[in-house]
Amino acid sequence: MYYMRITDYADELLSALDELPGWPERVKTMQANWIGKSHGVTFGFPYELDGEPKQLRVFTTRADTIMGVTFCAVAAEHPLATRLAQDNPALADFIDECKRGSVMEADLATMDKKGMATGFHVRHPLNGEQVEVWVGNYVLMSYGEGAVMGVPAHDERDFAFAKKYGLPIQQVVEADGKTFSLDAWQDWYADKDNVRCVNSGKYDGLDYAAAVDAIAADLEALGVGGKEVTWRLRDWGISRQRYWGTPIPIIHCPDCGAVPVPDEQLPVVLPEDLVPDGSGNPLAKTPSFVNCECPRCGQPARRETDTMDTFVDSSWYFIRYACADNTDAMADARVNYWLPVDQYIGGIEHAILHLLYSRFWTKVMRDTGLVDFGEPFKRLLTQGMVLNHIFYRRSDKTGIQYFAPDEVELAHDETGRITRVTAKADGQEVHYDGIGTMSKSKRNGVDPQSLIETYGADTARFFIIFTSPPEQTLEWSEAGVKGSFRFLQRFWAFTVEHAAAIQQESAARSGQYADYQYAADFRHSHPAHAALRLETHTHLQQATFDLERQQFNTVASAAMKMLNALQAAGDFPAGPARQTLHESMSILLRVLAPITPHVAHVLWQELGYAGDILDADWPTLDEEALVRDSITLAVQVNGKLRAQIEVAADADRASIEQSALNAPNAQRFIDGKTIRKVIVVPGKLVNIVC
């Protein structure tokens, strides 16, 4: 039987984040914070109780301040607190109060630092002094050792605590030019940089790192402590006391203990006829489910009634997709072929739990030999929410009344700014409440079905992709949707108009479409269309670059630019010009295909290209199309744009400099000054410094 603890994987879950370049930094940071690796020192304060020598263990990241300890504080749930409360009713009451208080979430943020002295003392391991133990409501049992050393001079929380209860405050760290005062907390008291130990005996003068090293070594020599790493991440217990979950296939036998359900009895299926009564786990009250025989010795036994946390299933469902028909194993060889997932898409709300559990689970499957990869998702995209405008009217009778965006009329001033909103129904004014998440109550949602019926799925897809990057929130806009619709209509009309001509042309060439498309020799094409090819391939270059870096809105705009260029190019008479059109169309269609697959599919066939567009390759960039005879350079004088010059593409530096200096408008700003330097950025600009 395996025991797999997520905390055992904390180190790898943290360090492997560096090997996930396809994940957003934001998510990786959130996971790193959640795992919360902390380097410090764990050590014990020796004491004797009930005739036995013991240690009060504490964790600290500031071992360098150890000589400033003036008290210790333990959590209410700490065993020492429990033991001391046996002889101290007041303390027992206080502990009860703490335990009650900590449940109240609302109070947690504002809760006062409260504590109570126990009258019990432990011994400082390095200077032998007696240190009183307090119970503090701000000490967490679940982090570190559930106990802390109190150094009020150099920890803001301890400072407040000491001031409140009149505990001694001992400065043990100093910084140049700073004065320590007991009056009020100052931020530098807790600095680790540019400080040194003071009032710390043999450690005086050491900086943070040296002091921690020396103190950790001394504690180790005394056998009471040493350096340690502590994690914020807690263990993940996967069992839940409820019906609705995956059964845990274990049988409890009085003699054999926990016995796995044999393979031939799997899967364990939940009973479907039980009636939950709202108290406890209904499975435990269902004898037909609970009562069974021990698979090992055959005597009556009890089936496990806890079920698994739903995060278990979501941690590896994607692995199962690759081997869904395998009834004998969790995974088989096909999984290693299909996974890890190339591109995972989900909401940001899964940034920590689901995505961390999945990473853990995958590593467990790797270590048990089930799969041979350790990270489940190569690339992650966390998409944003969809927002829309909110309009409402407040009235005494009906209260607040929301208006859907298509129920109002907007008036603008001459700059396009919204000046007045009125209801279409009654012409009366409506209040505009800005942009917010779509919700039924605010009546600003959009029904995808009616959108698809009005404009088609491709328009919706194009609008969503074009309007904003997917990981950002998307502001819905009816006008924007119409704009996308307009583009697709323009694209459709243009294509259909030229399809007939292209088909004729093709017929004349015995239907050799595929060859026509890919093997065209454009060196002899119409000179007027070299400009179109230049544009098409320039936009293709941008689209390819943006697709690579997952910036899809500019892929959509590249497609728009291609259509604009095609429409501006004018006529396409038969012959080489038609060939240029044919190539540009094939590129445009393939760039659009991922965004508007339906439109692209139909038009691809309309134009008679070979095969299905789904199988067509992403267009290849023709470097030759990007070659131009002359180029336009910007001319700057002292970094300010002053002129444009046209130079031969292969012009040398000297002649570029000369034309720049001769540019009339540049002349005006150079005149009478000494030219100190001329910077030429090939293909871009010339900067004249004077």
Add this chain to the structure above:
RNA sequence: GCCGGAGUGGCGGAAUGGCAGACGCGCUGGACUCAAAAUCCAGUUCAGGCAACUGAGUGUGGGUUCAAGUCCCACCUCCGGCACCA
């Protein structure tokens, strides 16, 4: 409080240190129309100018650079996450 991210026209947003505002929406003017819608053409950062052009301009203040929306430092605001983490 700590850790991220962001701040660019009226709006959504482009810009691989090298011409800020691509592309689109909206708006303005025009064409077509009996008229409207649709479509097409032109204009649209702000200020000045008939124009050529000039000045200012990417949250604020500094810095690096021939050149900064982009890099560095400090600050402000907003969004998200974590939050008594020792």
